[in-house]
Amino acid sequence: MSFVVVTEMNQVAYVKLHRPEVRNSFNPEMIAELTKIFTDLEARKDLRAVVLQGEGKVFCAGADLNWMKEMVNFTFEQNREDSLKLFGMFEAIAQCSLPVIGMIHGAAFGGALGLVAVCDEVIAEENTQFCFSEVKLGIAPAVISAFVNKKAVAGKVRPLMLSGVVFNSHIAQQAGLVTEVVPVGEGHTALQKVLHGYMQCGPDAVRETKKLLNDLDTLSWADQRSRTTTVIAERRASNEGQEGLKSFLEKREPAWRLN
Template structure:
């Protein structure tokens, strides 16, 4: 595809989706939202892709909504605003439910909707000078569309503070509250991301897909007989799968599993 707001590449089974509007700090508009949705939909079903890195060009990772887009939204009717918000919601859900593991490579500041992007990813690595901010209430708005993902990532208690105060906070604070998994120097960012990617692609592709879905489906669900039955079914399914059988055989035979021979 001829992307207008992204760069998309695939090398050795790893896709990199790069936000490429550095002149506006990679802020969202209708085009970038549609292209992110399409890119992750395509990569999610691409059998050659084992992992996806979400990156950004320039000094900022993502500044949230594009100012020109916001100006246009100011004149929308309620129904037009709802339809517009649904496009963003669909994009975030596409990333969150993508069958492939997604790593956020955060090389700069991340505000508002950009935090929703990070929260929809599976692993987040940020440089130590990154700042984060849920700035919506400063504009008389609320971070509604991104909230399911951000609250899952940082927890209710932290969300209660940062949703309400719109304070800017550091990468170290983001790590403390669990919003990002690792904080590294700028020089170490690519190595840190590569280490995560290496760990992901060493594992069974089918098991990684099912483990991602397991976390999504089980987190926050009360323990019940139904849940016990469901998890027993899941392990039975994976044990009897082709990759499940191959993984156990290769371990017992002290050899590399077949998926590492590809």
């Protein structure tokens, strides 16, 4: 049985969490599936973007109840091994060089906020509820914190993580977790606008930009100087860069642009 459904249309992969009967909550099988899916998508050169969404009434409710029951009897080492797999899933999504757009509706609790954090853009319906619920269970939003802190505004998101309060889409947007808040039912229209924007861009340029942004904060200043100047030189000399520059100067559409 597959807990994640992948479809493709117009060079976009749609990855849908598919456990609506348990509010798309994580279990080890779903974690393994998502890790493999995004690892495989990274190798695809024919795609322009990925959309991450959930089936049913909510995006994702976090950890599966039965999985949580099993955790009660885990040893420290079992818990650590389990957590490393969860980290690996978030890392696979974050490191995928395709732009990832999250479509969030209904609710995103606990680990689901890790999924929100690893998306490059997030469209959320205005009635969506968010919660870093871990502290209410006596645990911590530890694994997701590495990804949340890279994306969110620290002064905004820290009290949300410490208190475990439920917050809305507008607060999530202020915290930097959500890009756009839309009325219920209008997410598809907003998504099409976002995807259209990516179709105007050089696909390799988008991938190389994401790789660069992912790596910058791990590099020394000297390495940043070397990396950034190398990337722009490579992009200018590339076939895609040459086509983009020439089409601009010649006032025509570049060959890779899709309308």
